[in-house]
Amino acid sequence: xxxxxxxxxxxxxxxxxxxxxxxxxxxxxxxxxxxxxxxxxxxxxxxxxxxxxxxxxxxxxxxxxxxxxxxxxxxxxxxxxxxxxxxxxxxxxxxxxxxxxxxxxxxxxxxxxxxxxxxxxxxxxxxxxxxxxxxxxxxxxxxxxxxxxxxxxxxxxxxxxxxxxxxxxxxxxxxxxxxxxxxxxxxxxxxxxxxxxxxxxxxxxxxxxxxxxxxxxxxxxxxxxxxxxxxxxxxxxxxxxxxxxxxxxxxxxxxxxxxxxxxxxxx
Amino acid sequence: xxxxxxxxxxxxxxxxxxxxxxxxxxxxxxxxxxxxxxxxxxxxxxxxxxxxxxxxxxxxxxxxxxxxxxxxxxxxxxxxxxxxxxxxxxxxxxxxxxxxxxxxxxxxxxxxxxxxxxxxxxxxxxxxxxxxxxxxxxxxxxxxxxxxxxxxxxxxxxxxxxxxxxxxxxxxxxxxxxxxxxxxxxxxxxxxxxxxxxxxxxxxxxxxxxxxxxxxxxxxxxxxxxxxxxxxxxxxxxxxxxxxxxxxxxxxxxxxxxxxxxxxxxx
Numbered sequence: 075x076x077x078x079x080x081x082x083x084x085x086x087x088x089x090x091x092x093x094x095x096x097x098x099x100x101x102x103x104x105x106x107x108x109x110x111x112x113x114x115x116x117x118x119x120x121x122x123x124x125x126x127x128x129x130x131x132x133x134x135x136x137x138x139x140x141x142x143x144x145x146x147x148x149x150x151x152x153x154x155x156x157x158x159x160x161x162x163x164x165x166x167x168x169x170x171x172x173x174x175x176x177x178x179x180x181x182x183x184x185x186x187x188x189x190x191x192x193x194x195x196x197x198x199x200x201x202x203x204x205x206x207x208x209x210x211x212x213x214x215x216x217x218x219x220x221x222x223x224x225x226x227x228x229x230x231x232x233x234x235x236x237x238x239x240x241x242x243x244x245x246x247x248x249x250x251x252x253x254x255x256x257x258x259x260x261x262x263x264x265x266x267x268x269x270x271x272x273x274x275x276x277x278x279x280x281x282x283x284x285x286x287x288x289x290x291x292x293x294x295x296x297x298x299x300x301x302x303x304x305x306x307x308x309x310x311x312x313x314x315x316x317x318x319x320x321x322x323x324x325x326x327x328x329x330x331x332x333x334x335x336x337x338x339x340x341x
Numbered sequence: 342x343x344x345x346x347x348x349x350x351x352x353x354x355x356x357x358x359x360x361x362x363x364x365x366x367x368x369x370x371x372x373x374x375x376x377x378x379x380x381x382x383x384x385x386x387x388x389x390x391x392x393x394x395x396x397x398x399x400x401x402x403x404x405x406x407x408x409x410x411x412x413x414x415x416x417x418x419x420x421x422x423x424x425x426x427x428x429x430x431x432x433x434x435x436x437x438x439x440x441x442x443x444x445x446x447x448x449x450x451x452x453x454x455x456x457x458x459x460x461x462x463x464x465x466x467x468x469x470x471x472x473x474x475x476x477x478x479x480x481x482x483x484x485x486x487x488x489x490x491x492x493x494x495x496x497x498x499x500x501x502x503x504x505x506x507x508x509x510x511x512x513x514x515x516x517x518x519x520x521x522x523x524x525x526x527x528x529x530x531x532x533x534x535x536x537x538x539x540x541x542x543x544x545x546x547x548x549x550x551x552x553x554x555x556x557x558x559x560x561x562x563x564x565x566x567x568x569x570x571x572x573x574x575x576x577x578x579x580x581x582x583x584x585x586x587x588x589x590x591x592x593x594x595x596x597x598x599x600x601x602x603x604x605x606x607x608x
Binding site for chain 2: 308333
C-alpha cells in the first residue's frame, strides 16, 4: 500500500464463502470531493480519486471549454487537504450558469437536445494525422497499461488512462471516473506542454460518444480501449478520422474505425 | 437478436487475431439521445439505451427531486422515434436553471461544494426496515440476474439493474448508463405503483455515493452489486442503515454495511 494511502480506505467487512463467515479488512477506492474555484466563483465539485487534483481541475476546465492553454492560467493553487483547487485565468470567459448548465448537462451522460447534440459533431474538424501503429505495438502498450494500475489491483474500482507514443507510456493516470482519468491526462499535458496530436490514448473504460469527443478535442488520432465502444462512439470516430481499437486481449483486438493507421505484424 | 433491434447496431469492423486480419460484423450497444421536456421547457437530453424511455424520464425526474409520485403527473407522451418524452406535472416545481444546475452537477460525478455535499447526507433519514435475506437467496438472485441481460451478452456494453424481493425479480432494466438503469426501475415503480421499501436492488455497476443516495431516496434497505463500492458508498450505507452486499460470485460475497440483515444458509 504505502504510497496509495490517500487514495484508499481500509474498512472492516464480513466475507461469506463456502467455508462460512469471516471478518476482514478490505481496501476501498476513496471517493473525494474536489471543489474547483475559477476566478473566485465556485464552478463545480467533482467526486474523484484524491491524486493529481491540479491536473484534474485544469483538464476539466479544458474539456469544458473554459481554458485553451497553459498561457491562459494566471495562478493556480491546490489545497490537497481541503480538496480545493483555485484557478485564476487571464481571460475570464465569464461562464454564466447558463453556459455551464449546457456544458455540464452534456458532460453528464446528457446533452442539450438531439439537434444541438449532432451539431456538436459537425463542429469538430477531421483529424488528418498520418501516424501509424502496428498491431504488435498495440498489444505491447496495452499489456504494460494493464499491469500498471496498482490502485485497480488493490480496489477493483478505478479507471486508468494513458497517453503514449507507439512504444512508450508518456503519462499515466487513475481515477474512480473514466472521464476524470482522461481529464487528468489533459491537465498534465497542458501544464507541462506535452503535445498530444501524434499520440495514442489508452483507456480502461467503455468508449461512449462523450469520451470520443473529449479525445477529438485534443486532436488525438488513435484511441485504444480494453472495453468496447457504443455505436455512436464508432460512428463519431469514423467521421472524425480517429482510429478506434477496442477489446484488446493479448494479440487479439477489434479495429472499429479508420483501420488504415493499424499495420499488421511488428510494424 | 430480433427484439433487441432498436437497442443495438451492427457495424463492420476488422478483427486481428493470431491468425491474421478478418472483416466481420459486430454488434454495438446503441447510444440514443432522449430529450425530456417538462411543462413545455426542455429539461435535459440523456444519452441512453432506446428502451423504456417513459420509465427513464419519470425516474430521472424522481431522482432529480422534480417529481414525487404518479399523482403528480398530469400527462405523459413518449415519442420513441424522435426520442422525446413530454411530461406535464400538476405542481410545476418551476425548476430554474439555477436549481437544475446544482442538481445536474451533483448527478454528474460532481457536487456543489464539499460542505453542501455532506449536508445532503445528513438530510436523509435512516432506513429502519427489519427485512432479512439469506446468503443463499442473494446467490440465487444474482445468478438469475447475470443470466438475464441479453443486451450485455450481445454487446458487453450495458449495465443492468433489478428490483427484487428475497426470491423473485420484480423489475429488470438495462441501459448504457448505470444511473439510468436504476432510474428506469424507479420510473416503472412510480408509474405502476410498485412499492420499493421492503425490496432489494441489484446493480451490475460500481456503488458510488451517488448510487447509494439514489437508492436511499427510494427507501430500499438492501443493495447488491456484482462490482465493488467506493469508500463513501460503504460509509453512507452504514450511516443510512442500508445493507450493502458487493462482489457476489456464486456463494461468495462481501457484506460491507449493516450485515445484520443477512442470515447464513438457506434462511
